Amino acid sequence: MIQISVTNIIVAANVILSFIALQNRDVLSKLLFNPYQVVHRKEYYRVITHAFIHGGFMHLLFNMYVLYSFGNLIEQIFTIPQVFNRVFPSLEFWGVSKGYLYYILLYFGGIIFATLPAIKKHNNNPSYNSLGASGAVSAVVMAFILLLPTTNLRLFFIPIDIPAFILGAAYLGFEYYMSKRDQTGIAHDAHFWGAIYGLVLLLILKPGFxxxxxxxxxxxxxIA
Structure with missing residues (x-):
């Protein structure tokens, strides 16, 4: 049986649409997340499309590298019984179909939930725009941290192994702090709330996590 990789499909879609948008400013402007356009002109599609375009090659590369690395593993846990049972031998697997549904809900729900603070704050500001998959990627990464909290991770600029749950706590604290500062040019609120969404969704789907x-x-x- 061929295992479909939703993660790889999402990565491919991001690469293709990002390159198209970077070459065509009209396409870019139509796909951007602009709360004013969403609320006042009912262009709801922007809530999703902005997460498939990026501001430059490095922005795209970083998000897709992180998504590919963490997303494929999470998808395997969600959709392959043997993997799920190996990681969580005491929990009941929810089924392949539900696994795919839950993974899609994790990713696309992360996109939507991460935009809510900006919609509330900037719905009357026509000049506010944002783009990128960071909110959804944060949801996936935080899901990984919840499921495999003591896995050692390593940041590019810190060449030592750090347990995932410690990095997760530091990430949430940093993004929350930065979200309270204005004019950073980065949607830290999207990062923070995307991550929170990933945690809450998984705890709702299976409290045993x-x-x-x-x-x-x-x-x-x-301790235990």
Whole structure:
């Protein structure tokens, strides 16, 4: 049986649409997330399309590298019974079809949820625009941290292994702090709320993930 990779399809769509938009400013402007256009002109499609275009090659490369690395693993946990049961032997697998549905809900729900603060704050500001998949990618990364909290991760600029749950806490704190500062030029609020969405969704879908997280972290500190 051929295993469909939703992650790879999303990555390919991002690459293709981003390159088209970077070569055509009219296409770029039509796909951007602009809260004013969404609210006052009912251009709701922008809530989704902005997450498939990027401001430059490095922006695209970083987001897609992170999505490819974390997304494929999360998708396998969600959709392959053997992988799910190996990672969570005490939890019941929810089924392949639901796994794909939940993964799509994780990614596209992350896109939508990450835009809500900007819609509230900038719906009367025609000059506010944003683009990029960072909100959805944050949801996927935070899902990974919830599911595999003690996995060692390594940042580009910090050449040491750091447990995922520590990086996750630092990431949430940093993005929350930066979201309170104006004029940064980066949608930190989208990063923060996309990450929160990823955590909350998985805890709703299967509360056992939360218990597993606490157990893993407890064992890390020698508590459990």
């Amino acid at each position: 939360g218990l597993n997280f606490l157990s893993e972290v407890g064992q890390f500190f020698g």
